[in-house]
Amino acid sequence: MIVGARQGKLSGLRQLVAKAMARELTGFLVPGLDIAHAQGLDVEAAGVRLVASPRHASVLMVAGDISPALRNAAAIIYAQMARPRALLVLGAGGLSPLPSADVTSELSQPGLIDGIAQLRIAFAEGAFRPEVTDFDAPMLHVRVEYTCPMHPEVVQDEPGSCPKCGMTLEPREASANDVDSHPHETHDHHHESHDHQHEVHNHDHGSHSHHHEAHDHDDHESHSHQHEAEDHQAMDHSGMNHGDMDHGSMDHGDHGDHAFMSMIDVTKDLPRSSDGLPMDWIDVPFGPFFPGLPSGLLLTLTLDGDTVAGSSARTLTENVALPHHSALEPLSFVARLSNMEPLAPLAYRFLANQAMENAAGIEITTVTARGRVGALERERITSHLGWLALFGQQMGFGWLLRRAAALQLKFRHANEQAIMALKPDIESLIKRLRRTPLLKSRNAGIGRLVQDNALRGPVARAVGIDNDARSTDPVYTALGFKAISRDSGDSLARLQVRLDELRQSLALIDAAGTIELFEPANIGLATGAGEAFVETPRGAAHLRLTLEKGLVVTAQLETPSTHHLTLTDSLTKQQSLGDALLAVGSLDLSPWEIRQ
Amino acid sequence: MTTALILLLLAVGAYLVAVIEAWTVSGRWQLAAPITAGIALLGRESIVPRKLDRVFFEVAPVLLLISALLAATVLPLTPGLIITDLATGALFINAALVYVLVALLMAGWGPNGAYAMIGGWRFLGQLIAYAMLIVMPVTAVAMRAESLLTTQIVTSQADLWNILYQPLGFVLFFVAAMALAFLPPFDLTTATSELAGGVEAEYSGVRLAVFRLGRLVLVITLAATTVVFYLGGWQGPWLPPWAWSAIKILAVTALMLLAGRVLPRIREADLLNLCWKLGIPLALLNIFVVGLQVLVWP
Numbered sequence: 001m002i003v004g005a006r007q008g009k010l011s012g013l014r015q016l017v018a019k020a021m022a023r024e025l026t027g028f029l030v031p032g033l034d035i036a037h038a039q040g041l042d043v044e045a046a047g048v049r050l051v052a053s054p055r056h057a058s059v060l061m062v063a064g065d066i067s068p069a070l071r072n073a074a075a076i077i078y079a080q081m082a083r084p085r086a087l088l089v090l091g092a093g094g095l096s097p098l099p100s101a102d103v104t105s106e107l108s109q110p111g112l113i114d115g116i117a118q119l120r121i122a123f124a125e126g127a128f129r130p131e132v133t134d135f136d137a138p139m140l141h142v143r144v145e146y147t148c149p150m151h152p153e154v155v156q157d158e159p160g161s162c163p164k165c166g167m168t169l170e171p172r173e174a175s176a177n178d179v180d181s182h183p184h185e186t187h188d189h190h191h192e193s194h195d196h197q198h199e200v201h202n203h204d205h206g207s208h209s210h211h212h213e214a215h216d217h218d219d220h221e222s223h224s225h226q227h228e229a230e231d232h233q234a235m236d237h238s239g240m241n242h243g244d245m246d247h248g249s250m251d252h253g254d255h256g257d258h259a260f261m262s263m264i265d266v267t268k269d270l271p272r273s274s275d276g277l278p279m280d281w282i283d284v285p286f287g288p289f290f291p292g293l294p295s296g297l298l299l300t301l302t303l304d305g306d307t308v309a310g311s312s313a314r315t316l317t318e319n320v321a322l323p324h325h326s327a328l329e330p331l332s333f334v335a336r337l338s339n340m341e342p343l344a345p346l347a348y349r350f351l352a353n354q355a356m357e358n359a360a361g362i363e364i365t366t367v368t369a370r371g372r373v374g375a376l377e378r379e380r381i382t383s384h385l386g387w388l389a390l391f392g393q394q395m396g397f398g399w400l401l402r403r404a405a406a407l408q409l410k411f412r413h414a415n416e417q418a419i420m421a422l423k424p425d426i427e428s429l430i431k432r433l434r435r436t437p438l439l440k441s442r443n444a445g446i447g448r449l450v451q452d453n454a455l456r457g458p459v460a461r462a463v464g465i466d467n468d469a470r471s472t473d474p475v476y477t478a479l480g481f482k483a484i485s486r487d488s489g490d491s492l493a494r495l496q497v498r499l500d501e502l503r504q505s506l507a508l509i510d511a512a513g514t515i516e517l518f519e520p521a522n523i524g525l526a527t528g529a530g531e532a533f534v535e536t537p538r539g540a541a542h543l544r545l546t547l548e549k550g551l552v553v554t555a556q557l558e559t560p561s562t563h564h565l566t567l568t569d570s571l572t573k574q575q576s577l578g579d580a581l582l583a584v585g586s587l588d589l590s591p592w593e594i595r596q
Numbered sequence: 597m598t599t600a601l602i603l604l605l606l607a608v609g610a611y612l613v614a615v616i617e618a619w620t621v622s623g624r625w626q627l628a629a630p631i632t633a634g635i636a637l638l639g640r641e642s643i644v645p646r647k648l649d650r651v652f653f654e655v656a657p658v659l660l661l662i663s664a665l666l667a668a669t670v671l672p673l674t675p676g677l678i679i680t681d682l683a684t685g686a687l688f689i690n691a692a693l694v695y696v697l698v699a700l701l702m703a704g705w706g707p708n709g710a711y712a713m714i715g716g717w718r719f720l721g722q723l724i725a726y727a728m729l730i731v732m733p734v735t736a737v738a739m740r741a742e743s744l745l746t747t748q749i750v751t752s753q754a755d756l757w758n759i760l761y762q763p764l765g766f767v768l769f770f771v772a773a774m775a776l777a778f779l780p781p782f783d784l785t786t787a788t789s790e791l792a793g794g795v796e797a798e799y800s801g802v803r804l805a806v807f808r809l810g811r812l813v814l815v816i817t818l819a820a821t822t823v824v825f826y827l828g829g830w831q832g833p834w835l836p837p838w839a840w841s842a843i844k845i846l847a848v849t850a851l852m853l854l855a856g857r858v859l860p861r862i863r864e865a866d867l868l869n870l871c872w873k874l875g876i877p878l879a880l881l882n883i884f885v886v887g888l889q890v891l892v893w894p
Contacts, residue, residue: 014639016635017635017636017638017639018639020632020633020635020636020639021635021636021639021640023632023636024629024632024633024636044622051793052788052789052792052793052797053711053792053793053796053797053798055643055793055797055798055799055800055804056793056796056800056804058636058640080643082640082641082642082643082800082801083640083641084639084640084641127639128639282710284710284711284714290789290792291788291789291792292788292789292790293789303710303714305717306714306717306718306721306864392860393788393789394789394790395789395860395861396780396781396783396787396788396789396856396860396861397859397860397861398620398621398780398856398857399857399858400860402623436858436859436860437859438781438859438860438862438866439860441863441866442860442861442862442863442866576863576864576865577714577790577791578784578787578790578861578863578864579863579865581789581790
């Protein structure tokens, strides 16, 4: 049900406002724009303007099935949205702890358009509905702890008096950092000693590494999360009457426990920046739904001003694609592996096929092999275009976002003729990028990597390592394949490699002359072990599996993004925020294929 | 009367800025969109974050609007259409626009959110970088007009517009004006993909509406300032003065907004480098050259 902003009757003026709200829907997309593009959705064309802050969104759009961790993050987003707000769910999937969907529709562009039409009607009718419901979820709860105003080291869960001085303990909210084991040892102490204002509000974008982890411990169900309280406050519907909640000045005054405010005292426990100045460090979450970053990736940056002092990155997609204990039918094995990675499903399908064919000793014909090359290269083009769109968004380069996304949609299911017809568009895109001012200075020298065995795919080729799985594939060499490489290893080189690969893939599709969606091989009742390498758009993926009487019993998968995820720390450290995000973006991580 | 008319014109101007801005983003002309979007915002809940700095949070959007409006009071649209022709007009514009910084800093600090706060501090970091590039070119403009009266500045350009008389100053002022209005590619303080809206991120409902209106008025005010200082104000052949003012202001607005469509966002370090190491020496050079021109060719 759409939750109304204000109670009251639907007067003429309110009807007008409700109609305006129905026209101007603003959306927050879960899991994100990159996945939506890969699924063939064009949200803006369907009439919803996408926004970056949950505060500005009126519709939370959930596309496809997402993991419980992502759902928790989405629930936090939902709690932050201003009412009236609605939940649009595309495709089937679990929602808890999100409330039930206001509108459900199928996961396709017509489904999206249809869902939005229903939403508009719902908004026009329900924007001022008097029966409001509250949204509550466990991860929004705040744990209150009690501390002595004179002895900040005294902290307990129950009210009482201080064992040192006998003063009555005062309640305060526990910060999320106290709940889970925090990796940044260096500044833990300052969290303890000062009830520092910024720990409590790392809220946006579903943030919640903390939330998720702390969830496992039943005894601390407790997060310093501001929005919960807002929800309740807004319920009394003067909306802004906060009274006793409003202790802003005290918080900003900081360090109120020092009778004499000496700078040395105040800053002695603060972490030191590289320049030796003591500063407040704040942990800011970027992700899992941050615009411009791959969706599903949670990047937590410890910010020292505008500089990144430390970082951690992990995926919240929780993909469990491979059999651990039970044997799988070949077809469902292939389906699992390709469903794992929405950004490059064919590459993984191809990988599973090839490994099984190897294990079963089946030879494939040249025609099939060429058809696969065509399909794989088309997927590389769509994937690279998807990355370009995301990268454009990250650089604040709206034209690139729109142009690359539009081309990506065109390439998705294009046949050979259609692809050749799109060639001039790719050429003009590359030419335009080459001429764009500021693009070079924005990327040159950012996120520089050195040669390293962990690198894969375009990231490796941008530092001059040729570890392209296609170089050793006879089908590719017969088509005249030669790996592309650059040597500067920065974000600019990665951009250039991917642009060159767009051209190269077009040429390969032209040479292969066919695109065939390969059927999974019939392996019969074969028994054996096999492995395969496939050059996915992000680099070589490796699969080793064993078959027993036609069933897949064991499988080990190695994916490029798993390797690349470990690079984020060194790429972001001591960079300014914008450069750090750009460096991570230029890796083209896919959280969906990361195996933790 | 004049005040009411100017306020009305500013409202129309803000509307047109919103239409042009939507066009640069989506490539479509949506004439009703700014109005429906505004009404929709008024109907939405305006969330007050927890542990906020109440005064800063509430004042920031209003201050942004007021500072843009104040600057507009000394801008002549036709020879008579000016709210107050202050003897220190050109300086007053500077003084009024300084509050843009104050407003953004307050909007950054007030809601007690990480993204907003970084956005606010970023803007402070750029303070001298762009503020000097507004003051110094204006100095050269005043030198030529031998007055700080904005009407006098317009009439001093009767023979030759300042954009031709001091092109360097125009370029510097134009870039700095874009940075001041945090228009892309200088939108470091609201950057969607770095700060998820930055100083705007925590505002919603009516407060967001005021914030956005303030920014639209700021853009139109800065465009009008550019026209008064460099494009000869209301002067032009055939058409009446108000038409020339309108055409020029809209053209400058479109130019300001278009840049963001074709450029990626500038790196913060590059912006500071550019302003400090290139912009300020060039602005000094501009003052020197204009000084010579005024002496040699009065």
